[in-house]
Amino acid sequence: SLDLTMLLNASGEIIFSTPAIRRILGYTEDEVLQTNAFQYIHPEDLGWALQSFEREVEENPDIKFIVVRIRRKNGEWLWCMVRGHNMLDKPNINAVVVYIHDDTPRKMATEALLESEKRFRSLIRDLQIGVLLQAADCTIEMTNNATCRMFDVSEDVFLGGRIWELYTDVTHEDGRRFLQEERPSYKALQTRQLVKDVVMGVWHPKHQERIWIMINADPILDENGNVVRVVCSFTNITERKKLERKSFAEKMAHQRQLAQATIDGQEQERLE
Numbered sequence: 001s002l003d004l005t006m007l008l009n010a011s012g013e014i015i016f017s018t019p020a021i022r023r024i025l026g027y028t029e030d031e032v033l034q035t036n037a038f039q040y041i042h043p044e045d046l047g048w049a050l051q052s053f054e055r056e057v058e059e060n061p062d063i064k065f066i067v068v069r070i071r072r073k074n075g076e077w078l079w080c081m082v083r084g085h086n087m088l089d090k091p092n093i094n095a096v097v098v099y100i101h102d103d104t105p106r107k108m109a110t111e112a113l114l115e116s117e118k119r120f121r122s123l124i125r126d127l128q129i130g131v132l133l134q135a136a137d138c139t140i141e142m143t144n145n146a147t148c149r150m151f152d153v154s155e156d157v158f159l160g161g162r163i164w165e166l167y168t169d170v171t172h173e174d175g176r177r178f179l180q181e182e183r184p185s186y187k188a189l190q191t192r193q194l195v196k197d198v199v200m201g202v203w204h205p206k207h208q209e210r211i212w213i214m215i216n217a218d219p220i221l222d223e224n225g226n227v228v229r230v231v232c233s234f235t236n237i238t239e240r241k242k243l244e245r246k247s248f249a250e251k252m253a254h255q256r257q258l259a260q261a262t263i264d265g266q267e268q269e270r271l272e
Contacts, residue, residue, distance in 0.1 A: 003102075007095035010057055010088060012037050015095060024080075024102055026073030037098070042069035042077055049082070056084040056096055067103055079107040130213070132232040134185055138162045141229075150213070150236050152206050163232075169203035171210070188217035188230050199237070212238045 007016035017029045045068035069077040081103040087093040130147035170178040184195040195217040201210045215234035
């Protein structure tokens with residue numbers, strides 16, 4: 001077997017080991033025989049390991065397996081997945097059979113994934129653009145500080161909700177109401193395609209005014225092409241819209257002045 005198998009008596013002493021111990025832990029079979037198995041367990045994991053073994057001996061196991069650190073011969077600690085099977089009542093065995101699997105690759109991958117997620121969350125939280133992470137059922141799983149500042153609410157307001165249920169008064173630039181199927185995140189979920197540069201006017205109940213945002217919705221697909229997440233990023237363009245309206249109003253006023261000057265000139269010519 002590629003995995004290590006040991007036989008322990010009711011006191012936890014090793015009475016048999018397979019040759020895999022040489023590859024996994026670096027000991028020979030003779031070196032570990034008649035030693036207590038728990039002397040190789042990391043001190044921080046020892047309590048859990050002893051408790052699990054006692055439950056197995058009592059034939060009342062609550063845990064299918066445990067993951068603990070075991071000391072190798074060179075002094076290094078190796079993460080291992082350990083499973084015990086009580087066969088003390090079997091005349092030909094009369095021991096607790098312990099299966100040990102090197103769990104280091106999975107443990108390292110899990111820790112790397114957690115660290116990656118931690119960096120991702122830190123990066124997202126500090127971005128100056130708003131970000132929402134939505135699950136496949138459209139519920140919001142995560143947001144960042146820029147989003148909370150933009151809408152002047154706490155993160156709890158978003159988490160677990162759906163954006164089109166939280167903010168219903170949303171319009172196009174021409175004043176038309178946004179339908180649910182037109183919402184960028186909803187379209188990304190349905191089409192499984194990136195939706196870019198959609199301008200939306202969202203009514204801000206606290207400020208009693210409409211804020212304008214430009215939003216992108218990018219679906220994350222699994223290996224089968226199904227949507228598992230949608231990342232929405234958006235920028236507040238309210239000030240730009242205000243400047244555009246101001247510029248448009250000034251142009252209109254200038255046009256009115258020109259038109260009035262033309263009319264006044266024509267009237268003056270007629271009077272002359």
